[in-house]
Amino acid sequence: MTATDTRPSGRPAAPPTPTRPARVLSFSQRLSKWDLKVSPYLYISPFFIMFAIVGLFPIVFTAAISFQNWDLVRNSGEFVGFDQYAWILANPQFWTALRNTFSIFLLSSVPQLIAAVFIAVLLDRNIRAKTFWRMSVLVPFVMAPVAVALIFSNMFGDNHGLVNNLLTDWFGIAVPWHKDPFWSHIAIATMVNFRWTGYNTLILLAAMQAIPRDYYEAATVDGAGAMRQFFSITLPSLKATLIFVIITSTIGGLQIFDEPRMFDNTGQGGSAQQWLTITLFLYNIGWGEWNFGRAAALAWILFLIILVIGLINLVATRTLVRDEGSR
Known part of the structure; x- marks a missing residue:
């Protein structure tokens, strides 16, 4: 029997592994490690800080005021529960x-969305002075x-x-623009369309230009026309x-x-609350x-209406576009 210890298999035992000393990070290394983790949050923090000050706090404060009979002079109010909401809904x-808001919104x-898509399709083509026309739609x-x-109130006198x-x-x-509710809604909707159609056009145009042109070339080779390409490629994309x-149009329209x-x-x-x-x-x-207090309650009712309509639009838009793309 030799002096060397052996395992049951007869092989010599492996020498013990030396213990590796623990690595100690210097202060600069730890600071650099924390910088990589924390710096992204510091870069985006100004937005959230400003939102908390000018956005979140007014929302919470308005919710608190909506349950009170608020006195602006004394900067205090008496808690009245849902009385302000009940007064609004009973008015x-x-x-x-x-009714007027939904009428003007529709x-x-x-028409604004349809016109914006149509103009964006025209501007997406290779036309002369396309930069000039793209800038022109943003002037309103x-x-x-x-x-x-x-200007428009005088035009629709x-x-x-x-x-x-x-x-x-x-x-x-x-046409009685200022007397009949329907025609007054047409006049006001014309103002809204004049201002916002160009803005939505540029957003849609930017999205259209991001669509790979290979899709359209392949569709052209397959014999698809312009309308077929629009409904099968452009719209789903x-x-x-x-x-x-x-x-955004729903929020702005309401x-x-x-x-x-x-x-x-x-x-x-x-004179008769036509618009x-x-x-x-x-x-x-x-x-x-x-x-x-009543104004704050009405603001929160409007917020809930916009939230519900926005969710309905989200679900309906996803469904329609998905069905069109699969078809």
């Missing part, structure tokens, strides 16, 4: 404003909303407006962008304020009656 003006958002958006409202003068000369008729545009506010000299939504919207009704309650 006939709220339902009139809700008359503006639907950079105009001041008040200026647009003043009942007596000596430009539109009625042309209609009288050509067809011998005059714009799903995410269409969802974004529809949701919060419309400048156009109905400037459509006449009083800013009260018409009174929810935001205009909210403004009249808050700054007309100085009842900020």
